[in-house]
Structures are given as structure tokens and as C-alpha cells.
Amino acid sequence: MVRIRRLILPVRKMLGGTLRKLFNFLPRERRFAVYRNFVDCDPAPDERLVLKIAETKEELEACFTLLHDAYVGSGFMKPHPSGMRVTIYHALPTTTTLCAKYDGQVVGTLSLIRESVLGFPLQRIFDLTAIREKKGNVAEVSALAVHKRFRRTGGSILFPLMKFMREYCTSFFDVRHLVIAVNPSHIQMYESLLFFQRLTQNVVENYDFVNGAPAVGATLDLRAAPEIFRKHYASKPPRRNLHAFFWQLEMPNIKMPARRFYTTNDPVLTxxxxxxxxxxxxxxxxxxxxxxxxxxxxxxxxxxxxxxxxxxAEGEQDRSVRRRHRRFSVRCPARFSVVGADGKESKVALEIVQLSRYGFQAHALTAVPIDVWGEVTIQLGPAEVSRIQVSASRESNGGMYGFRLGEPDLIWRKFVNALYSGSTHADLENATRFMTDR
Structure with missing residues (x-):
């Protein structure tokens, strides 16, 4: 993530070493209020600034190059021969990369990752159960970077890019909840300026997605956010009023995609x-x-x-999964939700009787469609609920189905790792050995 803390450089310049230490002892809300007093959001950005979806080869390459340089500079990745940071999540049709261009040059970028069978990057280390229990779709904000030329100019690029993100999520991407994983040194800025709430107070000390750097997870409910922003920003002057900036201002610099149909994704990868x-x-x-x-x-x-x-090789996945992974006998209630060709959602009650790392067998009283992806909600224990993208791969006698998983979430990983280690239910919270099958 871009160093959002640069937005409060005036605070750091104002405070000497001793004063800065005293400042850190202030109550949390007092510190956050000081940070908000130094917000600078231009309600009329230069017309040379254009915010749009990265859709051409040149735009995408510029975004990935900008991201590479920012991540290398922050120690979040080692230099790559291509000069770009590209991950498997960038290859998905459910991921949209946004860019900010100034005088035709890409100077800011971020990617929005909607859930797919590969899940989210941060679900490997953070529990999203509480968010999934709420209404609305979830997207991870990832791959955020701003050109070094604009990092010392407050939010001249960052705030318009985030406004574009907010409008795109609520108007086009059908997303209510944003989730992020950021370096601990940056999290207070997301909390104070943008009102993200931590997923957990714990810091993950080694996040492999960013070269082993520590990470903190956080979330923002876009439906609840306007009132929170209004409460803290509405009385401030225009250049410090992020409530008006994000929710009331019409910004002609933003170029929303032209859509022929009411879809929620904008895949650009041919x-x-x-x-x-x-x-x-x-x-x-x-x-x-x-x-x-x-x-x-x-x-x-x-x-x-x-x-x-x-x-x-065709069929190799199912054979290798059965060959390499132990199976465990369980009795877990579950519910499989799938949207049919007619657009209607159907739900099938399941009882999972056997599972492995990447699949399970379940009994169903009604028919389950084969090779159709949907979401399964599994009660793994009294307080452990896993939600994963799955599809039924085969049916056997007596209403028994074999299911293959998409990318498992943290709860599933903990559960299976506890089974592999012979742990009991009480040991689940400590069963956090993550698999390295990237």
C-alpha cells in the first residue's frame, strides 16, 4: 500500500522529537482528530487529472510498473526482471484495476478484488467471518501505489483515486464492504482519516504476499461510512471536508466505464x-x-x-488431491447456495461427512448441480463458520456428492490444520500454519 502517512507530514514537521512522543500519548481520538485537521482534498482537481479503469496494455503495464517500484522501495517485494508487480489476482475477471493519469501518465493505481474461486489475498491470514455475516458483497483493496512525484503533495492523487474507488464500488461493482491488509505503520492513517476498523488487534508478523512484511487487516462498511464521515468532517472547510468530497461532490475527472448490460464486473483481459x-x-x-x-x-x-x-492434464487435479491429502471423518451441517441459469438462487442443505484440504464429501436430500460454482456455508464448530466457493464434481449413490473447493478461507485452514496435527476443538485458534501452495 502507498504510504498514506505522508498525508500528515505537516503534523510530523510541526512536532519535534519530544513533542512527538508526547503526542503519541494523547488519547486515540484526540490524535485522530489532529490528523483529520491536516487533510487537504482539492474539490476542483486539475483537468489534466483523469481517473479511469486501466484497460489497455499500456495502462496496465504502467500500473504494474508503478506498483513494482513502490513495493520494491518499501521492501514489500524484491525487484523483478520484468519491472512489474503482477499477481494471479490481477488475472481474474473479477478484479478491476483503477488508475489515475496526469497529463497522460499513470501516476496512481489500485486494484479491487472481488471474490472468486481463488478468494482474496488476505483471507489466508485474516478471519472474514464477521464481515460475511453482514449483508453485501466484499472486495479487497490491493496494489495501491502513487507516483513518487505526487507523494508529498497531500492527497492530490490519492484522495481522487479513493473517491473514484468509492463511487465505482457502490455504483458499478456492487460492493458494500472493503477489506485491506496494510503495514502496521500505516494503519492509523486508514483508521483516522477513512474510518477503517481493524479485523483484529493482532498484527500478522509475516505476510508472504508482501515479502514477509507484517500486516494489519481492516474493513470499511461503505453503507455506514457516509454518516461517520459527516459526523467528523461536515463542519470543516471545503478542502478538509472528506464527507462532501467523497459523497456529494461531482468530479468530472472521473470517467466511469460505459456498460451495455447491468453487470458488476469490467473484465479487460483478452x-x-x-x-x-x-x-x-x-x-x-x-x-x-x-x-x-x-x-x-x-x-x-x-x-x-x-x-x-x-x-x-485433464482430471489431474481430482486424482492428485485424492492421492496427496488425507481425509477426515466429520459431521458438519452446511448450506450450498447457487444461482441458476434463470438468475434465481437455490439453497441445498448438506451434511459433510468427510473432508480434506481441498475438498469434501457431503450428503444432500435434494439434487445438487454438477460443475456449477456456488458458495457453501459450513458450521465447522460451535463458533467456527467457513464460507468458501465450491462446486460438486461428482455424484455417487444415495445422494452423496464430492465437492472441490476454491481457495479456502482462514477458518477452513485452521480446522484442517488442527485435524492434521491431532488438535482438539480448543486448539483451533493456535492452528495457524499456512500452506505454501502459491
Whole structure:
């Protein structure tokens, strides 16, 4: 994530070393109020600033290059020969990369990752149960960077980019809850200026997605946010009023995508673009585990994409999963929700009787569609609920179905790891050994 703390450089300049230490002893809300007094959001940005979806090869490459340089500079990744930071999540049609361009040059970027069979990056280390229990879709804000030329100019790029993100999420992306994983040194800025709430007070000391740096998870409810912003910003002058800036101001610099249909995603990656970024310039596809290669094929299940996707033998995933992973006998109630071709949602009650790392067998009293992805809600224990994208891969006698999982969430990982280690239910909170099958 970009160093949002640069937005309060005036505070740091104002405070000497001794005063800064005393400032840190102030109550949390007093400190946050001081930070908010130094917000600078221009309600009329220069017309040379354009905010749009990155959709061309040149725009995407500029975004990935900007991100690479920012992450290398912060120690969040090692330099890559391509000069770009590209992850498997950038390859998904449910991910949208936004960019800020100034005089035609990309100077800011962030990516919004909607849930897919690959899940979210941060679900490997943070529990999203409380958020999933609320209404509304979830998206992870990731890959945020601002060009160094604009990092010392307050929020001249960052705030318009975040306004674009907010409008896109609520008007186009059908997202209510944002989640982020940021370095602990940055989290107070997200809490004080943007009112993100921590997922947990604990800091994850080693987050492999950002080169082993520590991380803090946080979330923002976009439906509840306007009232919170109004309470803290409405009385401030225009350049410090983030409530008016985010929710009332019409900004002509923002160019929303033109859509023919009422869809919620804006996929821009053609087969040629996928090949260029994930095969030619980088080796992201070839470095995936066999399982993730299979999941990628389920996402791009079209002949036009087959030639650029990583090669994997048909049926190899199911055989390898059965061969490599132990199975455990359980009795867990679950509910499988799937949307049919007619757009109607159906729910099927399940009882899971056997599971492994990446699949389970369940009994169903009614028919379950085969090879159709949906969400399963599983009661793994009295207080442990897992929600994962799954699909039924086969049916056997007596209403028994085999299911394959998308990317497991933290609760599922804890549960299975506890089973592998012979732990009891009480040990689940400590069963946090994460798998390294990237």
C-alpha cells in the first residue's frame, strides 16, 4: 500500500522529537482528530487529472510498473526482471484495476478484488467471518501505489483515486464492504482519516504476499461510512471536508466505464493480454500449483483462452488431491447456495461427512448441480463458520456428492490444520500454519 502517512507530514514537521512522543500519548481520538485537521482534498482537481479503469496494455503495464517500484522501495517485494508487480489476482475477471493519469501518465493505481474461486489475498491470514455475516458483497483493496512525484503533495492523487474507488464500488461493482491488509505503520492513517476498523488487534508478523512484511487487516462498511464521515468532517472547510468530497461532490475527472448490460464486473483481459502479462513478461501462470492452474481453467472456461492458460492434464487435479491429502471423518451441517441459469438462487442443505484440504464429501436430500460454482456455508464448530466457493464434481449413490473447493478461507485452514496435527476443538485458534501452495 502507498504510504498514506505522508498525508500528515505537516503534523510530523510541526512536532519535534519530544513533542512527538508526547503526542503519541494523547488519547486515540484526540490524535485522530489532529490528523483529520491536516487533510487537504482539492474539490476542483486539475483537468489534466483523469481517473479511469486501466484497460489497455499500456495502462496496465504502467500500473504494474508503478506498483513494482513502490513495493520494491518499501521492501514489500524484491525487484523483478520484468519491472512489474503482477499477481494471479490481477488475472481474474473479477478484479478491476483503477488508475489515475496526469497529463497522460499513470501516476496512481489500485486494484479491487472481488471474490472468486481463488478468494482474496488476505483471507489466508485474516478471519472474514464477521464481515460475511453482514449483508453485501466484499472486495479487497490491493496494489495501491502513487507516483513518487505526487507523494508529498497531500492527497492530490490519492484522495481522487479513493473517491473514484468509492463511487465505482457502490455504483458499478456492487460492493458494500472493503477489506485491506496494510503495514502496521500505516494503519492509523486508514483508521483516522477513512474510518477503517481493524479485523483484529493482532498484527500478522509475516505476510508472504508482501515479502514477509507484517500486516494489519481492516474493513470499511461503505453503507455506514457516509454518516461517520459527516459526523467528523461536515463542519470543516471545503478542502478538509472528506464527507462532501467523497459523497456529494461531482468530479468530472472521473470517467466511469460505459456498460451495455447491468453487470458488476469490467473484465479487460483478452487472451493476448493474459498471455503478455502472465506468460511472456512474467511466469505467474507457470509458477502456479497444479490445483490453482485447474481453478484458473474453471474461471476462463472458453476456447479462446485455452491456448494461453497454463497446461494441466485433464482430471489431474481430482486424482492428485485424492492421492496427496488425507481425509477426515466429520459431521458438519452446511448450506450450498447457487444461482441458476434463470438468475434465481437455490439453497441445498448438506451434511459433510468427510473432508480434506481441498475438498469434501457431503450428503444432500435434494439434487445438487454438477460443475456449477456456488458458495457453501459450513458450521465447522460451535463458533467456527467457513464460507468458501465450491462446486460438486461428482455424484455417487444415495445422494452423496464430492465437492472441490476454491481457495479456502482462514477458518477452513485452521480446522484442517488442527485435524492434521491431532488438535482438539480448543486448539483451533493456535492452528495457524499456512500452506505454501502459491
Amino acid at each position: 487472451p493476448d493480454l493474459l498471455d503478455y502479462f502472465f506468460n511472456v513478461r512474467t511466469s505467474v501462470f507457470s509458477e502456479l500449483s497444479d490445483r490453482k492452474k485447474c481453478l484458473l481453467h474453471t474461471i476462463y472456461d472458453l476456447p479462446a483462452y485455452r491456448a494461453v492458460l497454463p497446461v494441466i
